[in-house]
Amino acid sequence: MFRRIFSIAANTFRETIRNKILYAILAFALFVIGMTFFLADLSVGDFARIIADVGLASIHIFGVIMAVFLGINLVSNEVDRKTIYILLSKPVRRFEFIFGKTFGLSVTLLLTTLAMATVLFLVHFSYRYGGRAEVGIFIASAGIYMELVLLTCLASLFSTFTTPVLSAIFTLSLFFVGHLTNYLYVLGEQSKGTAVRWGSRFLFYLLPNLENFNWKNEVAYGGLKSFSILGWAAGYLVAYAACVLCLSCLLFARKDFK
Amino acid sequence: MIHKGLILAIEGLTKSYPTGFWRKPVRVLSDLSFEVRENEIVGFLGPNGAGKTTTIKILNRLAFPDAGKVTLFGGQDQGGADVRRRIGFMPEQPYFYEYLTGGEFLRLCGQLCGMSCADTESRSSELLARVGLSGSRDTAIRKYSKGMMQRLGLAQALLHDPELVILDEPMSGLDPMGRMEVRGIIRDLKAAGKTVFFSSHILSDVEALCDRVIMLHKGRKVAEGRVEELIGAETLYIELVVSPVLTHDRLAAAGIPPDAGYAQGALLVLRAPDNGQANRWIAGLLREGCTILSCVPMKKNLEEIFMERVGSSGATGAAS
Numbered sequence A: 001m002f003r004r005i006f007s008i009a010a011n012t013f014r015e016t017i018r019n020k021i022l023y024a025i026l027a028f029a030l031f032v033i034g035m036t037f038f039l040a041d042l043s044v045g046d047f048a049r050i051i052a053d054v055g056l057a058s059i060h061i062f063g064v065i066m067a068v069f070l071g072i073n074l075v076s077n078e079v080d081r082k083t084i085y086i087l088l089s090k091p092v093r094r095f096e097f098i099f100g101k102t103f104g105l106s107v108t109l110l111l112t113t114l115a116m117a118t119v120l121f122l123v124h125f126s127y128r129y130g131g132r133a134e135v136g137i138f139i140a141s142a143g144i145y146m147e148l149v150l151l152t153c154l155a156s157l158f159s160t161f162t163t164p165v166l167s168a169i170f171t172l173s174l175f176f177v178g179h180l181t182n183y184l185y186v187l188g189e190q191s192k193g194t195a196v197r198w199g200s201r202f203l204f205y206l207l208p209n210l211e212n213f214n215w216k217n218e219v220a221y222g223g224l225k226s227f228s229i230l231g232w233a234a235g236y237l238v239a240y241a242a243c244v245l246c247l248s249c250l251l252f253a254r255k256d257f258k
Numbered sequence B: 001m002i003h004k005g006l007i008l009a010i011e012g013l014t015k016s017y018p019t020g021f022w023r024k025p026v027r028v029l030s031d032l033s034f035e036v037r038e039n040e041i042v043g044f045l046g047p048n049g050a051g052k053t054t055t056i057k058i059l060n061r062l063a064f065p066d067a068g069k070v071t072l073f074g075g076q077d078q079g080g081a082d083v084r085r086r087i088g089f090m091p092e093q094p095y096f097y098e099y100l101t102g103g104e105f106l107r108l109c110g111q112l113c114g115m116s117c118a119d120t121e122s123r124s125s126e127l128l129a130r131v132g133l134s135g136s137r138d139t140a141i142r143k144y145s146k147g148m149m150q151r152l153g154l155a156q157a158l159l160h161d162p163e164l165v166i167l168d169e170p171m172s173g174l175d176p177m178g179r180m181e182v183r184g185i186i187r188d189l190k191a192a193g194k195t196v197f198f199s200s201h202i203l204s205d206v207e208a209l210c211d212r213v214i215m216l217h218k219g220r221k222v223a224e225g226r227v228e229e230l231i232g233a234e235t236l237y238i239e240l241v242v243s244p245v246l247t248h249d250r251l252a253a254a255g256i257p258p259d260a261g262y263a264q265g266a267l268l269v270l271r272a273p274d275n276g277q278a279n280r281w282i283a284g285l286l287r288e289g290c291t292i293l294s295c296v297p298m299k300k301n302l303e304e305i306f307m308e309r310v311g312s313s314g315a316t317g318a319a320s
C-alpha cells in the first residue's frame, strides 16, 4: 500500500515539476521577492522589517496561487484525460490514489516554498541597513507551507466532485473565510441569540482556521523565537487534513467515471 | 469440451446513467449475464452505444452497476490487490501521462503492480519489442501517434503477466501490420494459457480469433455461442471466379442464366446455388474456353449474423 502511494506521489511530483506554468509563477514570485530589496529604499522606517513583511506576503500569495492552480487539477485532470482508468485498473485502491496525489503535490509545494523563503532570507540578510540572518523567515514560511498543504487537500476534495473552475472558487472562498474565522467567533459570542452563538461556534470549528499558521507579524516584528508553535500548528494540520482527505476518499470511492 | 475453471461470471448486470436532473435515467445495460472460462478467447460485439465499454468499465471497477454481480476468479474480494494483479486491462482509446516517456510509464505500471525493478525492466523491453515500440521507449508520450498509444496500451496491459486480459477495441486505430501483430499477441496469450476478453468492431478478426462471441444490442445480450455454431454449417452459395468475361449469348450457351453473376474488371464472378449447378456451370464454362480461377463455397459469416441479430431490432449504428 505505502509503496503504491509512494509511486503515485512520485509520479505526481514529476508531473508538477514538468509543468511549465508552475515555473512561470515561481519565476515571477522570486522576481517579486527580489524586488523587495529595492522597495525598502523607497520607504521610510525599519527597512529590514519591510523586506520581511512584503516578502512573506509575496510567498503567501504566490504559494496560494500555486496550491490552488495545481490542486484543482490534481484529480480532475486524470479523470478528464482518462489516465485514471489505467491507474485504477491496476492493484491501486482509490484512497491510495487520492493520498498519493496529495502527497506528491505537497512535496512540490515544499520545494517551491523553500526556494522562495531562501531567496527572501538572502535578500533580507544582504540588506545594507540592519540586515541580519532572520530564522523567523523560515518559521513563518513553514506556517505558510502548512496552510498550502491544507488548501491542497481542500482543492482536491472539491475536484473529486466539481469542475476545476468551481473548485477554484470554493477553495479561494475557504481561503478568505479561513483567515477570518477568529472574527466570526468573536462576533458570534457577542450575539444575544443562543442559536446564533452555537451556529458561529459550529462554523468556527468546522471551517479551517488558517490564522493558526500565520506568524508573519511576529516575524516582522521580531517577536517569534520558539519552534514549539510549529508543533501545535502541525498537529492541527494533520488532524484537519486527515478529515478532509477521508471525506475526499469517501466521495471518490464509488464514483463512476465517464 | 473439457470443463474448465470459471474466470469471469456476470449475473444480471443492470446499469442506468442519469441524463439530467429531471429526466428519467437511460438504461445502458439490462440484465446482462455471461461467463468466460479459463483459456478462452471471447469476443464482445455490438453496435456503437450497445454498452460494451460500460460492461468493461464495470469489470474494472471504474463504474458500478445498479444491480447484478461480477465474480472474478471464482469469488474473492473483487477490488482487492490480489485480484487486480491477475487482470490486465486496456481501455478504449487509451491515454497516458504525456509528460512521461513510454519506458517511464511502464516503470510506473510495474511499481503499481508490485513488480521488482529488474522484472519491470526486462518485461518492458520484451513487450515494447513485441508491440513494435522498442525505438520509442525514450520518446515522450506527447509525441506518440494514435496507433502508438494503442500499442503502449497493450504493453501496459500485459506487463504484469495477467491471467485474464480485458481489451476494449484493441485493433481500432492500428495499421494492417499492427492488427496482424495484435492478432498474433492474442493467439500467443491463449497458447500461454491466458484468458482473453475483448470487444471489437472488426468482425473478421473476431471470427478468426475467438472461441466464443457474445453479442450485445441496446444493453441486452442478443446472441452468444461458439463461432462455428453461430455461423452454422450450411453453404449459402458457391462463388466461381472465371476469366474472361463472357457475353450474354455465350453465357446462355454454357447454360448459365444472365443474372447469375457480375463482371468485376476482367473477371466474371458467378454465384451457383448448389454443388450440382456449380459442376454443370464449370463444364459449360470450360467448353466456352474460360479459365476457372476459383471456386469457393460461401458460408454465412459473422458479419451477416451480426446484421441479422442487430439490424432487425433497429440498430443505432452498424459495424465498421
Ligand SMILES: Nc1ncnc2c1ncn2[C@@H]1O[C@H](COP(=O)(O)OP(=O)(O)OP(=O)(O)O)[C@@H](O)[C@H]1O
Residues within 6 Å of the ligand: A257, A258, B017, B018, B028, B046, B047, B048, B049, B050, B051, B052, B053, B054, B055, B092
Ligand atoms: N457517463 C455516461 N453518462 C451517460 N450516458 C453514458 C455514459 N457512458 C455511456 N453512456 C451511454 O451508454 C450507452 C453505452 O455506451 P458504451 O460506451 O458502453 O457503448 P459501446 O458499446 O462501448 O459503444 P462503442 O462501440 O461506440 O464504443 C450509450 O448510449 C451512451 O450514450
Ligand SMILES: [Mg+2]
Residues within 6 Å of the ligand: B052, B053, B054, B092, B168
Ligand atoms: Mg466502446
